[in-house]
Amino acid sequence: MAGGHAHPLHLARDSAVHRLPAEVKIVAVLLFTVVVVITPRAEFAAFAGYAALLAAVAAAARVPLPWLAKRATIELPFVLLAVALPFAGHGERVTWLGMSLSVDGLYGAWNIFAKGTLGVVASLLLAATTTMRDLILGLDRLRCPRVFTQIATFMLRYMDILADDARRMRIARLSRGYDPRFLWQVKAFAVSVGALFLRAFERGERVYLAMVARGYTGRLPRPEGADASATQWAASALLPAAAAGIAVAAVLR
Amino acid sequence: MNVEAMHIANGIVNGPVSGAFAALAVLALAVCVWRGRADLDDRLAPMAGLVAAFIFAVQMLNFQVLPGVSGHLLGGTLAAILVGPWVGALCVSTVLVIQCLLFADGGLTALGLNITNMALLGTAAGYLLVAGLLRLLPRTPTGLAATAFVASVASVVISSQGFVLEYWLGGTTRLSLPTISLTMAGVHVLIGIGEGLIAGTTVATVSRVRPDLVYALRRFRAVPRPAAAPTPATVAGGAA
Numbered sequence: 001m002a003g004g005h006a007h008p009l010h011l012a013r014d015s016a017v018h019r020l021p022a023e024v025k026i027v028a029v030l031l032f033t034v035v036v037v038i039t040p041r042a043e044f045a046a047f048a049g050y051a052a053l054l055a056a057v058a059a060a061a062r063v064p065l066p067w068l069a070k071r072a073t074i075e076l077p078f079v080l081l082a083v084a085l086p087f088a089g090h091g092e093r094v095t096w097l098g099m100s101l102s103v104d105g106l107y108g109a110w111n112i113f114a115k116g117t118l119g120v121v122a123s124l125l126l127a128a129t130t131t132m133r134d135l136i137l138g139l140d141r142l143r144c145p146r147v148f149t150q151i152a153t154f155m156l157r158y159m160d161i162l163a164d165d166a167r168r169m170r171i172a173r174l175s176r177g178y179d180p181r182f183l184w185q186v187k188a189f190a191v192s193v194g195a196l197f198l199r200a201f202e203r204g205e206r207v208y209l210a211m212v213a214r215g216y217t218g219r220l221p222r223p224e225g226a227d228a229s230a231t232q233w234a235a236s237a238l239l240p241a242a243a244a245g246i247a248v249a250a251v252l253r
Numbered sequence: 254m255n256v257e258a259m260h261i262a263n264g265i266v267n268g269p270v271s272g273a274f275a276a277l278a279v280l281a282l283a284v285c286v287w288r289g290r291a292d293l294d295d296r297l298a299p300m301a302g303l304v305a306a307f308i309f310a311v312q313m314l315n316f317q318v319l320p321g322v323s324g325h326l327l328g329g330t331l332a333a334i335l336v337g338p339w340v341g342a343l344c345v346s347t348v349l350v351i352q353c354l355l356f357a358d359g360g361l362t363a364l365g366l367n368i369t370n371m372a373l374l375g376t377a378a379g380y381l382l383v384a385g386l387l388r389l390l391p392r393t394p395t396g397l398a399a400t401a402f403v404a405s406v407a408s409v410v411i412s413s414q415g416f417v418l419e420y421w422l423g424g425t426t427r428l429s430l431p432t433i434s435l436t437m438a439g440v441h442v443l444i445g446i447g448e449g450l451i452a453g454t455t456v457a458t459v460s461r462v463r464p465d466l467v468y469a470l471r472r473f474r475a476v477p478r479p480a481a482a483p484t485p486a487t488v489a490g491g492a493a
Contacts, residue, residue: 009355026354033361038268116262119360127355135354145286147293147340151347154302155309162306193451194458201303201466208299 009071009127016235017061018129021228022138024236029126031240036118039247041111046250047118053242054121063128072120083109132156141227146219157207161200169196260349260371261363261416268362270423275365281373282346289339292468297336300466304332305344311451312348326444327412329375330383330405331452334397335459337468338380345372370415379408383469392470398457400469405452406445413441 017025032050039046058068130138136156140149169192293301308328328348332341346368353364382404390396417434460467 029354030361037271037360037362112262112265116265116360119262119362123354123361130355132351132355135351139350147286147289147343148347148350150293150298151301151305151340151344152351154299155305155344155347155351158299158303158306159309162303162310191454194455197303197307197455198459198462200306201300201463204303205299209295212295 009124010131011063011067011128013062013129015060015062015129017057017125020129020232020236021141022130022134023141024228024232025126025130026135026138026142028236028239029122032122032243033119035240035243035247036115036122039115040251041107041114043247043250046246047114049246049250050118050243053239053246054118054125057125057239058121061125061129063125067128068121068124071124072117140219149219154204154208158200158204161204162196165200165203166192166196169199260352260360260367261419262360265360266363266366266419267423270419271362271365273365274369274419275362278346278365278368278373282343282368285339285342285346289337289343292337292340296466297340297468301336301340301344304328304335304341305347307455308332308345309348309351311448312352326448326451327371327375327409328448328452329371329412330379330401330408330448331455333376333380333404334383334401334452334456334469335467338376341380342372342376345376366416366419370412370419374415375408375412378411379404380469382407387469394457394461397460397467397470398453401452401456402449405449406442409445409448410438410441413437 032053036047036050039050055065058065133156136149136152139152140146173192308326308331311326311328327345329341329345332344335341336344349364349367349372353361353367383400386400386403387397390400414434414437417430417437420433421430456467460470464470
């Protein structure tokens with residue numbers, strides 16, 4: 001079985017940010033993102049300030065910037081949409097390098113690029129410093145309905161089962177003389193997807209019934225010393241508070 | 254023009270509209286939690302987790318639809334067939350929340366929009382179509398697969414039009430609406446076909462081997478469910 005419940009974006013380090021409980025980090029990222037999104041798009045200085053804040057958090061969390069930059073490319077499709085906007089937008093137009101660009105479209109492109117990137121980087125920092133199990137515990141402590149945390153817990157358990165079973169089935173096919181080529185894999189995939197689903201379910205059902213037999217009631221046991229301290233809340237409030245300060249300063253200026 | 258290959262990011266739709274849809278999503282999910290709790294018995298709880306994991310896995314499968322345009326599966330119909338509309342919407346929402354928090358896929362402030370499109374619209378449309386079609390089509394594995402296919406295509410296109418509506422209400426830049434609507438619909442018909450094939454094969458296999466696991470067939474079952482689980486017909490290799 002796969003070891004632990006790390007996820008691809010988790011960066012195992014030991015830093016002050018990693019040690020913060022998940023719930024305070026979730027709240028901090030949420031508030032920070034809200035501040036970023038409601039900032040008027042023409043306040044360029046404010047966005048530079050937000051970027052500096054995130055860089056400070058990344059340094060505190062010992063997350064290297066190239067690591068962040070590489071993972072932020074998930075945003076690329078929306079950046080491409082942003083590039084199309086100045087050409088497709090309506091209203092007043094300016095000429096730049098011989099191209100006629102819409103002013104509204106240019107602002108729109110900047111808006112999507114700046115807010116999208118800041119949001120993605122903030123989420124990446126949360127993901128890099130939080131394991132999946134901690135995240136679910138954090139959501140549980142934030143009074144997230146138990147149905148959600150229960151589904152999320154099982155989802156986490158089943159993702160490993162699905163990946164492992166898919167690998168086993170592939171090895172089984174290969175050892176029976178199956179020769180996968182690029183497009184030819186599609187057929188085997190289609191045939192095995194239903195079987196994979198059932199195998200994973202039956203495997204997981206046994207685990208679930210074993211958990212129920214051992215007293216599972218829909219909630220994982222919480223580790224002792226559960227709740228976040230006031231200091232931890234204060235530490236994580238630095239990010240959204242600083243962002244809000246920048247936003248207010250930029251708007252009042 | 255490149256159409257979203259991921260969920261809606263921050264800053265695509267303005268603050269007030271995002272907020273309004275977040276409130277709508279919270280309300281609708283509260284109803285789902287309330288109605289879903291009755292459904293979530295010992296059999297459905299692990300199933301809901303598996304459906305969520307499955308949707309998570311297939312959503313990572315971005316496939317190229319046209320040059321420069323890729324899309325991913327949504328999974329609302331599959332969830333509605335296997336675990337019912339209430340728990341199904343909760344499954345898709347859970348996937349979206351985890352993707353947003355741990356995989357930076359989809360903006361945190363756009364979560365309400367994404368949940369409305371994919372979890373609420375997608376699952377509701379899928380379930381209504383499935384419930385309607387199952388009255389007409391034979392309730393065999395093949396009939397169920399056909400139902401899953403048709404409902405998937407329709408629900409994916411309806412989900413994509415949810416984005417068009419949100420963009421019309423609060424898009425941060427004015428674009429011509431019919432163009433977006435048609436592009437989104439066109440791309441999502443193709444995505445829907447891919448999704449329909451996966452949902453169809455999965456549902457057909459499950460209903461052939463373990464029909465007791467298919468929520469959409471529950472109403473049509475004549476005999477009460479036996480107390481003991483039937484012997485698994487598939488062979489699971491080794492111990493769990």
